[in-house]
Amino acid sequence: MSDSAVENSPSFLVSNFRPDLAPYEDLYRELHRHPDVSKHEAATASTVAKVLRSLPDIDVITDIGGHGLVGILRNGQGPTVMLRAELDALPMLEQTDLPYAATSRAQDPRDGPSQPAMHACGHDMHMAGLLASAKLLHRASEHWSGTVVFLFQPDEENGAGAQCMVEDGLYDPKKHAVPHPDIVLGGHVMPMRAGTIATRRGAFNSTSESLRVTFYGHGGHGAKPHKAVDPVLMACSAVLKLQTIVSRETDPQQMAVVTVGSIHAGNAPNVIPEEATLLINTRSFSTSLQESVRDSIRRIVFAESEAFRAPKPPSIERITFFPLLYNDPSATATLEQSMRHHFGAGFLLEIPASTGSEDISNLAAPSSAPVSFWNYGGICPDEWDGALEQGPTERIPANHNPKFAPVIQPTLTVATDAYALAALTFLKIRSPQSVE
Known part of the structure; x- marks a missing residue:
């Protein structure tokens, strides 16, 4: 030069x-x-x-x-x-x-x-x-x-x-x-x-997507759970199954993260609430994998809702998205x-x-x-x-x-x-x- x-x-x-x-x-x-x-x-x-x-x-x-x-x-x-x-x-x-x-x-x-x-x-x-x-x-x-x-x-x-x-x-x-x-x-x-x-x-x-998932139940007295539909159980069951998206659905040579950072339901120990909400964050280095993870979340969430006889389907709302x-x-x-x-x-x-x-x-x-x-x-x-x-x-x-x-x-x-x-x-x- x-x-x-x-x-x-x-x-x-x-x-x-x-x-x-x-x-x-x-x-x-x-x-x-x-x-x-x-x-x-x-x-x-x-x-x-x-x-x-x-x-x-x-x-x-x-x-x-x-x-x-x-x-x-x-x-x-x-x-x-x-x-x-x-x-x-x-x-x-x-x-x-x-x-x-x-x-x-x-x-x-x-x-x-x-x-x-x-x-x-x-x-x-x-x-x-x-x-x-x-x-x-x-x-x-x-x-x-x-x-x-x-x-x-x-x-x-x-x-x-x-x-x-x-x-x-x-x-x-x-x-x-x-x-x-x-x-x-x-x-x-x-x-x-x-x-x-x-x-x-x-x-x-990585990509990053945050979702708010709300499960809907039928509230009732904690002493009579058989007369209620418990959204807390729906949410807890879903949290465990969501972890299988990475461990059992994702190629080990690819990177995906599914994190449930918040779970909230009810305000009293003896009241079965009407709703339970999860805040979920997912990440990946692949746009197509990110979409696949999102589809799996939707499948699991809706399946849990149906399995627990929820009075109406869950809602899924995107909070943030980074490309x-x-x-x-x-x-x-x-x-x-x-x-x-x-x-x-x-x-x-x-x-x-x-x-x-x-x-x-x-x-x-x-x-x-x-x-x-x-x-x-x-x-x-x-x-x-x-x-x-x-x-x-x-x-x-x-x-x-x-x-x-x-x-x-x-x-x-x-x-x-x-x-x-x-x-x-x-x-x-x-x-x-x-x-x-």
């Missing part, structure tokens, strides 16, 4: 146009201190929009599919690249003891009473990193051409926000008119050593080259696929755009290395744990660099001669 090409490579541009990250470290602390739960991200979206509007030439569109927003940086002819971050936090009490820990309460997403909230999944780091990358790409705009869409999505935790933005006319030329992306890119901070970043081709995150996150092999191979060059020993190739879930693919589906996603570490290097010496690193608090606390640096630098590097990998890089 010639010297001029090296000096205009994505890595060179990232390293030379990276802004001062101190203001973005402060922004991260502010976002962490004031979390908004899913569907109630108005204040967070306002903060993000204000930062985007501080950059000239970025068109900001707000209130898409709820509190979603985008910033569009048009910079001549070339590919359209979408970079995505999430806005929402989780309804849980923070236990990190950080000086900038969240202490405020947030509106319950089900419109119930207020409750503690926390950025326990790292979306605050994603937002700060994407906003810093917007500044970087804006500063380097003479060196590339194309369009970058900085998208900030609401309600990711329920797997609904991306689809809501699409259905609200994200790409509709008569409404929000956001250009269709040629590629959709994103990343996630994880319990890995800070300073490292990793990706993989093919299946990256399979599949990293386009060709695009990801290209991105790997950029990451290996830029991050060096910090780049980890071919991490295992995760049973966690993401809905970023819904942003790419309308135009069948390829997706490429990565994970990066947020655990203090000394803490990580010490944990490795002592035993399994599973003891380190992970995402959705009340003690999850990514170290700000070098995590924010990696987050910023990754977004900008990925964008520049797929944008049109101008030759040094054409920049004059």
Whole structure:
């Protein structure tokens, strides 16, 4: 590679146009201190929009599919690249003891009473990193051409926000008119050593579907069970049979998970209730297997209801759904080259696929755009290395744990660099001669 090409490579541009990250470290602390739960991200979206509007030439569109927003940086002819971050936090009490820990309460997403909230999944780091990358790409705009869409999505935790933005006319030329992306890119901070970043081709995150199943019985006195139809027994019997979907119906070489996370019925020990409700979550790395698991759940649930002479059939309601996150092999191979060059020993190739879930693919589906996603570490290097010496690193608090606390640096630098590097990998890089 010639010297001029090296000096205009994505890595060179990232390293030379990276802004001062101190203001973005402060922004991260502010976002962490004031979390908004899913569907109630108005204040967070306002903060993000204000930062985007501080950059000239970025068109900001707000209130898409709820509190979603985008910033569009048009910079001549070339590919359209979408970079995505999430806005929402989780309804849980923070236990990190950080000086900038969240202490405020947030509106319950089900419109119930207020409750503690926390950025326990790292979306605050994603937002700060994407906003810093917007500044970087804006500063380097003479060196590339194309369009970058900085998208900030609401309600990711329920797997609904991306689809809501699409259905609200994200790409509709008569409404929000956001250009269709040629590629959709994103990343996630994880319990890995800070300073490292990793990706993989093919299946990256599993599908995930959550269902609410309600069995209907005929209530009665606990002393006279023969005069009632007990939905508790229906539910308990179904729970045991649901486990056979994985153990007896699924090829052992394929991955499927069926979890019953909640069972609720009645309020008194001597009353047979009218209803019993199960909350079920399923996961797989195959869309067809996911559909098969869903069909098996339906078969078992209806069979149990009939076997117990239920007065009416059970109901099955989908609560959440996350599609399979599949990293386009060709695009990801290209991105790997950029990451290996830029991050060096910090780049980890071919991490295992995760049973966690993401809905970023819904942003790419309308135009069948390829997706490429990565994970990066947020655990203090000394803490990580010490944990490795002592035993399994599973003891380190992970995402959705009340003690999850990514170290700000070098995590924010990696987050910023990754977004900008990925964008520049797929944008049109101008030759040094054409920049004059």
